[in-house]
Amino acid sequence: MPAIIGSEYINRIDRLQTEVWVDDHSVTGKISEHPAFKGVMRSQAELYDLQHEKALQDRMTYPSPLTEHRVGMSYLQPKTKEDLMKRRNMIQQWAQSTNGMMGRSPDYMNTVVTALASSANFLKGKENCFPEHLVSFYEYAREKDLSMTHTFVNPQVNRGQFYFEDLDDEPIAAKVVDENDEGIIIKGARLLATQGGITDEIVVLSNGGVQDKANGFAFAIPNNTKGLRFICRESFVGGDSTFNYPLSSRYEEMDTLVVFDNVLVPWERVFYYNNIEVSNTFITASSFLPLTLHQSVSRQIVKIEFVLGVVQSIIDTIHIGEYQHVQEKASEIIVALETMKALVIKSEVEAELDEWGFIRPDRKTLQVASVVFPRVYARFSEIIQQLGASGLMSIPTEQAFQSSLRGDLDQYLQSKADDAESRVKIFRLAWDMTMSAFGTREIQYERFFFGDPIRLTSMLYFSYDKEPYVKRMKDLLEMD
Numbered sequence: 075m076p077a078i079i080g081s082e083y084i085n086r087i088d089r090l091q092t093e094v095w096v097d098d099h100s101v102t103g104k105i106s107e108h109p110a111f112k113g114v115m116r117s118q119a120e121l122y123d124l125q126h127e128k129a130l131q132d133r134m135t136y137p138s139p140l141t142e143h144r145v146g147m148s149y150l151q152p153k154t155k156e157d158l159m160k161r162r163n164m165i166q167q168w169a170q171s172t173n174g175m176m177g178r179s180p181d182y183m184n185t186v187v188t189a190l191a192s193s194a195n196f197l198k199g200k201e202n203c204f205p206e207h208l209v210s211f212y213e214y215a216r217e218k219d220l221s222m223t224h225t226f227v228n229p230q231v232n233r234g235q236f237y238f239e240d241l242d243d244e245p246i247a248a249k250v251v252d253e254n255d256e257g258i259i260i261k262g263a264r265l266l267a268t269q270g271g272i273t274d275e276i277v278v279l280s281n282g283g284v285q286d287k288a289n290g291f292a293f294a295i296p297n298n299t300k301g302l303r304f305i306c307r308e309s310f311v312g313g314d315s316t317f318n319y320p321l322s323s324r325y326e327e328m329d330t331l332v333v334f335d336n337v338l339v340p341w342e343r344v345f346y347y348n349n350i351e352v353s354n355t356f357i358t359a360s361s362f363l364p365l366t367l368h369q370s371v372s373r374q375i376v377k378i379e380f381v382l383g384v385v386q387s388i389i390d391t392i393h394i395g396e397y398q399h400v401q402e403k404a405s406e407i408i409v410a411l412e413t414m415k416a417l418v419i420k421s422e423v424e425a426e427l428d429e430w431g432f433i434r435p436d437r438k439t440l441q442v443a444s445v446v447f448p449r450v451y452a453r454f455s456e457i458i459q460q461l462g463a464s465g466l467m468s469i470p471t472e473q474a475f476q477s478s479l480r481g482d483l484d485q486y487l488q489s490k491a492d493d494a495e496s497r498v499k500i501f502r503l504a505w506d507m508t509m510s511a512f513g514t515r516e517i518q519y520e521r522f523f524f525g526d527p528i529r530l531t532s533m534l535y536f537s538y539d540k541e542p543y544v545k546r547m548k549d550l551l552e553m554d
Contacts, residue, residue, distance in 0.1 A: 080119025174377025290353025
């Protein structure tokens, strides 16, 4: 059965022996046992296991058009509005397992590859473009149930609008430095591969703004390809204890710098290269944005639900629900939740077929959601901090509760609704969500999930058709 189980995922990644650097050392042995990765890999494995729960089989999988074996629903190329609903239901089932805290759960990159393959005909007949390679990789990923990371962004050397690297210098941003009968040679670096090193493959894609054809390409290669290495930031896993670190111990997705040290990309894995026009237009012309936004908004809805659960638990345990300012803050979350739900459903209702026969959820509706969520998620953190107040700092560890201090803690940290241990568990969760290194990374991650928030609002402004409303105003002024 192509849809894998969790142990297959873990064993596959362990066997790869990808070059991954944490601090000053490369990871040796089983990466699934390394402190920085074991929690998130275990959580990811649990997602794969859900594909085989009998009651969820029709929600999580569908029959492969090639083999009739069941494959992951996030690979479904949508042709009807019902298909979009099927995709959303599957995405949210996985998101409920992680409470929306894993932004790069496998369904995200599955969606990316599905979207690109659904638009592969855009590449047909264009110079240095290989649409058949893209479709072939999509089918391979679907049938093998691959896990994937990606990198779209160049290192932040100089973000001036007209910065060009000196062609005589050693490359910084990854670029094509040579080609031969076997493929293209890539040298340089890219940001910011989340889950880098704990997936089967990496997808590398130009994200517009390409000014030198050597920097414009799209391909996918195994993570253990010679010359490819992942350099990790500091791990935000506080420890193994799910009492002390209820979120980071489970869901801490590592972010990595990806270095290409003369990496050979075989021709059969190259989707396009040396074509500035395609490098700058494929993302926007394809169904990439509609489908990936649909996936991320579906996940973010589940994350808001979890935030609401945390906030209401704080309200209940210390009995502050009678205050109107507390009710107002909780209602902010409710409004955001229902807004996001409405937007994703609207995007499905107003979905339209593209020129290649696949359906796309309404892009402008999902762009609105992508502007809303980064703002409200940062606000949610503030709300939790305000409601939790000093309680977010009065959070002794699991070890303290197992010590001779237990009597003091039970007496002085109890609450209106809960005993001391239960209350501290709630507040440690709230702290890990908003004040730990993991929690603050989550805020920054969601803030820039689809890029700079100001750029996103500009894109929405320029792409939104405002003329009908201007015409209505002018028609009024011209009435006798």
